[in-house]
Amino acid sequence: EAGVTQFPSHSVIEKGQTVTLRCDPISGHDNLYWYRRVMGKEIKFLLHFVKESKQDESGMPNNRFLAERTGGTYSTLKVQPAELEDSGVYFCASSPNYNEQFFGPGTRLTVL
C-alpha cells in the first residue's frame, strides 16, 4: 500500500513569492492533516480535513496560508506571499479513523 506522499520534497523561494505544497493521502483515508515544524521547535498542527471539508483550521497562522482539498482526495497548501518565518518542514498526515495518523516525508520550505 502506498504511503502518504508530498511534493515537492524541497522548495526554496524568495520572500514575497508564492509556493504551493501538495499532499496525496493514503487511498481511502478521509482524514487529512497538515502540520509544520519550524527549526528547533515542535511539530505543530495547522489544519484538519474530513473529506473535502475543513474540520479544524485553528492552527493556521494567518491568512497567507490557504489549504484546499477539492474532491476529498489530495490537498494543497498555498503560502502567499511567503515570509521568512514560514521556513520549516511541512508534514501531511492521513488517517482512516480518528486515531493513528500516517505521516508523509514532508516538504522542506526555505524562504530567503
Add this chain to the structure above:
Amino acid sequence: GESVGLHLPTLSVQEGDNSIINCAYSNSASDYFIWYKQESGKGPQFIIDIRSNMDKRQGQRVTVLLNKTVKHLSLQIAATQPGDSAVYFCAENGREAGTALIFGKGTTLSVSS
C-alpha cells in the same frame, strides 16, 4: 496553550543497552498517546500508542508506560540498535477524537556501536 513536553533533548546510549525516553504531558483530558520516530529526511513514523485506560503496552522491543497520576509517558526500547537512532516524539490527542495531535519537542537518540 497546553503542550506535551520531553525531559531531555538528547540521549546517547551504547548498542545493546536499553533506552528510556520520557515525556510529560499537561492536558489531563488527553486519552490517547502516541510515540513517533523520525529519521533524517523522513516523516514521523508510528511506533506505538496507548489509551488512557491502560498503563502499559508492549510492542516489538518497545514498551510504552503511562502514569496518569503524574501525567508522564515513557518509551522503553530494549536492546537498542544503531538503526534506532532518530528523533522520538510523543504526542497526545487531548481533545475530541479526530482532532490534532499535540507534539512534544522531541528527543534525539544516538546509538553508538
